[in-house]
Amino acid sequence: MTSTVSTTNNTSTLLLKRVLIGAGIALLLITVFIMPSILHPKPEWSKLWMLRPLLVVPVAGGLAAAIIHVLLGWQAKNGWPKILVYFVCLLGYIIALWLGTVVGLDGTLWN
Secondary structure (H helix, E strand, O other), X not given: OHHHHHHHHHHHHHHHHHXXXXXXXXXXXXXXXXXXXXXXXXXXXXXXXXXXXXXXHHHHHHHHXXXXXXXXHHHHHHOOOHHHHXXXXXXXXXXXXXXXXXXXXXXXXXX
16 A cells, blocks of 8 residues: 555656646746846836736646646556657647747737
């Protein structure tokens, strides 16, 4: 019974690490992207316009990383070729970041 608990703890720890890494990469990218606009925002934007992209994009990156965690576990059980699964995961992460960026920047830099 202890091996089941240990396996569950390892899986949830790995999931948390992947989600934090995915969200961290997304936060870093959106911060670099909006940094020049923070200094000279347009007057029609609210004072705290940058909070929306700084929250939405890391959430999208974290959710994409959680989906990647599930796909990598599924690949291990079903024996799919690793290169195909990694390609699908990378493509999915890029698409999730793109959609998160569009939603986060809608009405400000994306207008």
